[in-house]
Amino acid sequence: MTDAQPKNLFGLSEQDKVSLLAKLRRNQGDAQTRERVDLAEIPDKFVRFEELPGYKQLRIQHAVAQQTGILNPFFACHDGIAKQTTSIGGTPYLNFSTYDYLDLNGHPEIMRAATEAMHQYGTSASASRLVSGERPPHRALETALAELYGAENCLAFVSGHATNVSTIAQLFGRKDVIFHDSLSHNSIVQGGLSSGAKRFSFPHNDMTALEEMLRAHRGEYQRALIVTEGLFSMDGHIADLPALITLKKRHKCFLMVDEAHSLGVLGQTGRGVAEHFGMDPSEVDIWMGTLSKTLCGCGGFIAGSAVLIEYLKFTAPGFVYSVGMSPPLAAASRTALDIMLREPWRVRKQQAISRFFVDQARARGLDTGGADGYAVVPIHLGGSLLAGVLATALFNRRINVLPITYPVVEEGAARLRFFLSAAHDEATALQALDAVAEELPKARERTESIIH
Ligand SMILES: Cc1ncc(COP(=O)(O)O)c(C=O)c1O
Numbered sequence: 249m250t251d252a253q254p255k256n257l258f259g260l261s262e263q264d265k266v267s268l269l270a271k272l273r274r275n276q277g278d279a280q281t282r283e284r285v286d287l288a289e290i291p292d293k294f295v296r297f298e299e300l301p302g303y304k305q306l307r308i309q310h311a312v313a314q315q316t317g318i319l320n321p322f323f324a325c326h327d328g329i330a331k332q333t334t335s336i337g338g339t340p341y342l343n344f345s346t347y348d349y350l351d352l353n354g355h356p357e358i359m360r361a362a363t364e365a366m367h368q369y370g371t372s373a374s375a376s377r378l379v380s381g382e383r384p385p386h387r388a389l390e391t392a393l394a395e396l397y398g399a400e401n402c403l404a405f406v407s408g409h410a411t412n413v414s415t416i417a418q419l420f421g422r423k424d425v426i427f428h429d430s431l432s433h434n435s436i437v438q439g440g441l442s443s444g445a446k447r448f449s450f451p452h453n454d455m456t457a458l459e460e461m462l463r464a465h466r467g468e469y470q471r472a473l474i475v476t477e478g479l480f481s482m483d484g485h486i487a488d489l490p491a492l493i494t495l496k497k498r499h500k501c502f503l504m505v506d507e508a509h510s511l512g513v514l515g516q517t518g519r520g521v522a523e524h525f526g527m528d529p530s531e532v533d534i535w536m537g538t539l540s541k542t543l544c545g546c547g548g549f550i551a552g553s554a555v556l557i558e559y560l561k562f563t564a565p566g567f568v569y570s571v572g573m574s575p576p577l578a579a580a581s582r583t584a585l586d587i588m589l590r591e592p593w594r595v596r597k598q599q600a601i602s603r604f605f606v607d608q609a610r611a612r613g614l615d616t617g618g619a620d621g622y623a624v625v626p627i628h629l630g631g632s633l634l635a636g637v638l639a640t641a642l643f644n645r646r647i648n649v650l651p652i653t654y655p656v657v658e659e660g661a662a663r664l665r666f667f668l669s670a671a672h673d674e675a676t677a678l679q680a681l682d683a684v685a686e687e688l689p690k691a692r693e694r695t696e697s698i699i700h
Pocket residue numbers: 407408409410412433435477481506508509538539540546547548
């Protein structure tokens with residue numbers, strides 16, 4: 249068969265090409281008309297941040313706080329290093345809002361290590377370590393952390409939050425299942441959501457309920473993760489590591505433990521929840537921790553098998569597509585870790601003052617919600633308004649302790665959260681607790697009068 253008409257580039261005859269172009273023009277016209285109609289139907293509120301429901305809620309909260317004389321305790325600007333005392337706007341306060349559990353922030357040795365690293369490598373790693381390469385402080389920090397957990401290797405990320413999100417989302421997918429404690433940190437929950445895996449939240453520290461869930465659901469999925477915190481950040485409860493290890497073995501799961509608040513806090517030498525229970529840390533598959541608390545820096549880490557770290561190092565989005573840790577910060581955290589191991593008295597001091605604080609709080613009839621007496625001690629109050637009123641009263645007495653309110657915790661579970669560190673002494677603890685005991689009845693009355 250001969251081809252009478254010449255073919256164009258797409259192999260169409262001239263006639264077919266004319267007909268196709270006419271059809272495309274018609275379709276385009278239809279699409280434009282449709283677009284005009286559709287766009288007219290989109291209300292203006294969808295292009296205004298002021299109309300975000302969450303923003304409106306925030307404005308209401310701020311307005312209520314302003315009208316009732318509750319100070320906004322968030323984002324206070326401190327004038328120097330926040331220790332047992334801190335200066336805010338030139339005024340000194342007793343301070344119970346620092347993660348610096350071993351009183352290391354500003355330690356001369358840490359400052360020297362950070363300064364030396366800064367002179368040698370500058371302040372920035374300049375790009376992802378994958379492309380801009382590493383600096384010796386990165387590997388030195390990771391080697392020290394791997395050793396701490398008896399792990400084959402370790403990887404440091406620039407954010408603790410991103411460490412959890414990236415690691416969980418990278419390791420698990422739609423055919424997998426994640427069992428997490430109901431009080432898990434937001435970063436664990438976000439990691440689970442991003443992974444696409446099926447998620448089950450087990451009642452806080454309830455190993456019987458977890459086992460029931462595992463029996464009912466583990467078998468339906470491929471890989472399974474149990475994830476928890478060594479020491480819970482809002483409640484100061486310790487996870488039942490021995491039971492978790494038994495369950496993860498029995499039900500063929502990976503176990504991940506977030507040590508954000510247990511490193512430097514639990515165990516005789518601050519090695520965390522495994523040391524607390526005298527367990528072999530290699531029983532845990534994924535150790536996660538942050539550098540922002542005891543280690544006085546910024547970032548997070550994963551410690552585990554060589555294979556796990558190799559995989560994350562080449563694939564975890566929060567590592568591969570994010571800048572490497574600033575070398576001075578890596579040097580600072582590494583030095584803080586050295587001091588922690590060299591000076592276990594800091595750990596003991598932090599543990600003793602935490603125990604003292606929790607005992608004294610209970611002696612005053614304050615509700616510490618079963619806190620185990622390690623660094624994080626909540627005073628449970630119930631409503632968010634009461635927590636705000638009490639925190640304001642304490643701030644007016646020069647005591648800086650932050651209220652934890654909805655949505656960080658469930659409504660009705662608001663509290664003041666005290667952080668204790670090796671910097672605190674008994675006199676300061678008693679002064680704060682006496683102030684809480686005195687102010688609480690007044691704050692209750694005030695809250696009642698605001699509501700009714
Ligand atoms: C349990 C827990 N995991 C992870 C994070 C995130 O760590 P970072 O603040 O260092 O990003 C936090 C933060 O406080 C935390 O409490």
